[in-house]
Amino acid sequence: MNNSIVNVPIPINEPIKEYKNNSPEKESVLKEYKKLRNSKTDVKLWIGGKFIESSKTASMSPPHDHKHILGKYYLAEKKHVELAIKSALDAKENWSNMRWEERASIFLKAAELVAGPYRDKINAATMLAQSKTIFQAEIDAACELIDFLKFNVYSMQHIYSQQPKSDPGLWNQLGYRPLEGFVYAVTPFNFTAISGNLPGSAAMMGNTVVWKPSDHQIYSAKVVIDVFKEAGLPDGVINAVYGDPEMITNTILESKHFAGIHFTGSTSVFKGLWKKIGANIENYNSYPRIVGETGGKDFIIAHNSANVDEFVTAVIRGAFEFQGQKCSAASRIYLPKSISKVFYEKLKSEISKIKMGSPEDFKNFMTAVIHENSFDKLAGVIEKVKSDTDAEILIGGGYDKSKGYFIEPTVIKTSNAKYYSMETELFGPLVTIYEYDDKDWNKTLNLVDETSEYALTGAIFCDDRYVLSEAVDKLKNCAGNFYINDKCTGAVVGQQPFGGARGSGTNDKAGSYLNLLRWVSPRLIKEVFVPPKDFKYPFMG
Ligand code: NAD
Numbered sequence: 001m002n003n004s005i006v007n008v009p010i011p012i013n014e015p016i017k018e019y020k021n022n023s024p025e026k027e028s029v030l031k032e033y034k035k036l037r038n039s040k041t042d043v044k045l046w047i048g049g050k051f052i053e054s055s056k057t058a059s060m061s062p063p064h065d066h067k068h069i070l071g072k073y074y075l076a077e078k079k080h081v082e083l084a085i086k087s088a089l090d091a092k093e094n095w096s097n098m099r100w101e102e103r104a105s106i107f108l109k110a111a112e113l114v115a116g117p118y119r120d121k122i123n124a125a126t127m128l129a130q131s132k133t134i135f136q137a138e139i140d141a142a143c144e145l146i147d148f149l150k151f152n153v154y155s156m157q158h159i160y161s162q163q164p165k166s167d168p169g170l171w172n173q174l175g176y177r178p179l180e181g182f183v184y185a186v187t188p189f190n191f192t193a194i195s196g197n198l199p200g201s202a203a204m205m206g207n208t209v210v211w212k213p214s215d216h217q218i219y220s221a222k223v224v225i226d227v228f229k230e231a232g233l234p235d236g237v238i239n240a241v242y243g244d245p246e247m248i249t250n251t252i253l254e255s256k257h258f259a260g261i262h263f264t265g266s267t268s269v270f271k272g273l274w275k276k277i278g279a280n281i282e283n284y285n286s287y288p289r290i291v292g293e294t295g296g297k298d299f300i301i302a303h304n305s306a307n308v309d310e311f312v313t314a315v316i317r318g319a320f321e322f323q324g325q326k327c328s329a330a331s332r333i334y335l336p337k338s339i340s341k342v343f344y345e346k347l348k349s350e351i352s353k354i355k356m357g358s359p360e361d362f363k364n365f366m367t368a369v370i371h372e373n374s375f376d377k378l379a380g381v382i383e384k385v386k387s388d389t390d391a392e393i394l395i396g397g398g399y400d401k402s403k404g405y406f407i408e409p410t411v412i413k414t415s416n417a418k419y420y421s422m423e424t425e426l427f428g429p430l431v432t433i434y435e436y437d438d439k440d441w442n443k444t445l446n447l448v449d450e451t452s453e454y455a456l457t458g459a460i461f462c463d464d465r466y467v468l469s470e471a472v473d474k475l476k477n478c479a480g481n482f483y484i485n486d487k488c489t490g491a492v493v494g495q496q497p498f499g500g501a502r503g504s505g506t507n508d509k510a511g512s513y514l515n516l517l518r519w520v521s522p523r524l525i526k527e528v529f530v531p532p533k534d535f536k537y538p539f540m541g
């Protein structure tokens with residue numbers, strides 16, 4: 001056995017492939033896309049390392065082509081969830097006793113599998129299942145997942161190496177035990193990388209996990225499962241169940257061995273989970289760790305010193321990439337009156353160049369929203385704006401679900417700074433602009449702070465350094481990720497640890513050591529080399 005003190009490889013961010021016309025990577029991913037589109041995939045429950053069927057299934061379709069069937073997935077019954085809990089508990093001892101370097105190797109291998117042999121598959125699956133353009137799939141399913149895996153391994157070593165000091169004659173050692181019991185990971189539809197990271201990061205720290213992916217991401221979650229399996233993750237370390245979220249969650253939360261939840265999704269669901277955990281608190285062996293990254297109502301505020309071209313680009317990319325379905329998507333904009341004319345001209349002209357359709361056509365900047373419920377909700381908001389007196393549709397506003405769930409990039413203008421669409425997370429390609437008088441800059445900063453329950457991301461465009469530094473300070477509680485002269489999306493693992501406070505979550509910064517700390521329960525061991533043999537102290541003499 002290797003008994004040296006090793007160093008894990010120093011991670012670097014995965015380079016983003018460009019998929020330019022006639023490039024080999026474009027040809028290769030499109031070939032995989034067509035292959036997957038023209039075949040059928042069955043996704044079985046993954047419990048104790050086995051793929052298990054149940055009596056009920058549901059079908060999977062691309063949001064941009066909802067009549068096409070990609071395959072089906074099996075819905076868990078209560079007995080499957082109970083089996084998944086048992087498998088996680090049974091796997092715990094061997095897994096947590098395994099040397100951490102072995103665990104690191106498994107996840108580093110997973111990263112290399114995604115970077116190499118699985119790259120096309122995980123990207124194509126994400127394009128099909130979640131309607132991402134190739135660029136959005138590449139930065140998520142390939143690059144971010146690889147980065148999560150590699151940087152977390154690096155942080156794991158960093159955590160284990162943090163040790164207390166020891167006075168002469170004794171030795172203090174801090175051990176980083178995994179939590180007692182099992183961890184429940186609940187993941188959203190919008191990032192394949194998050195689906196791998198939430199169960200993966202807890203498992204990396206020696207925990208075993210029951211994982212419930214979103215019904216709308218199961219197709220690409222299966223690729224993540226195949227990667228973990230091929231990387232050598234032992235049976236039962238991660239167990240995946242799909243289906244009724246209430247039944248699955250209630251079954252999990254009934255277990256006294258429930259040790260923590262790693263959640264990403266909407267604020268209302270997270271609050272419901274927190275309440276249920278609170279109501280069950282007497283039943284658990286330990287206080288469960290509750291980690292949730294949730295919704296956002298992310299802002300961009302421009303000062304009149306802003307460069308309008310840069311500001312417009314940030315609004316378009318921030319609001320419309322992946323159809324605005326990022327927790328960090330720009331959805332409320334504060335525009336100074338003095339630059340509004342030139343801003344609107346530029347915005348209209350740029351949005352008119354946006355193409356929307358299937359991700360198979362690389363000219364498209366946008367594709368469809370995730371499902372019919374989301375489409376209907378967004379179409380309803382557009383109709384509401386049309387009938388309201390304090391808001392109007394400035395650009396876009398069209399929608400069509402005949403083939404896929406397509407909503408045009410839509411700009412709403414409001415005269416009411418607290419208008420519904422300035423406050424509520426809509427999760428679609430809708431952005432609302434509020435114009436302010438230049439002289440009201442300070443009042444507008446207050447508005448940014450006070451509007452909406454969230455505090456996830458935000459951005460400021462400003463070329464006046466005095467104004468900027470004051471504003472950055474004033475807006476310090478409005479966003480966990482704050483951007484200066486940049487869009488408010490696109491955080492990179494290892495560079496911009498991600499998460500927000502207030503209604504946006506527990507701000508445990510996915511992809512950083514701060515998050516991994518939530519999955520360990522430190523134990524201090526103090527050893528005294530020559531213990532005293534007399535109870536009396538000198539002062540008593
Ligand atoms: P969602 O809340 O609908 O679903 C998230 C997960 O919770 C899914 O697995 C879902 O099946 C499950 N779920 C739904 N109802 C449940 C219930 N009653 N009990 C238990 N589990 C339940 O969210 P979504 O539509 O998949 O994702 C979009 C949301 O996620 C947005 O609000 C977005 O802001 C948020 N999000 C946040 C971050 C972040 O880092 N802050 C990142 C990505 C997404």
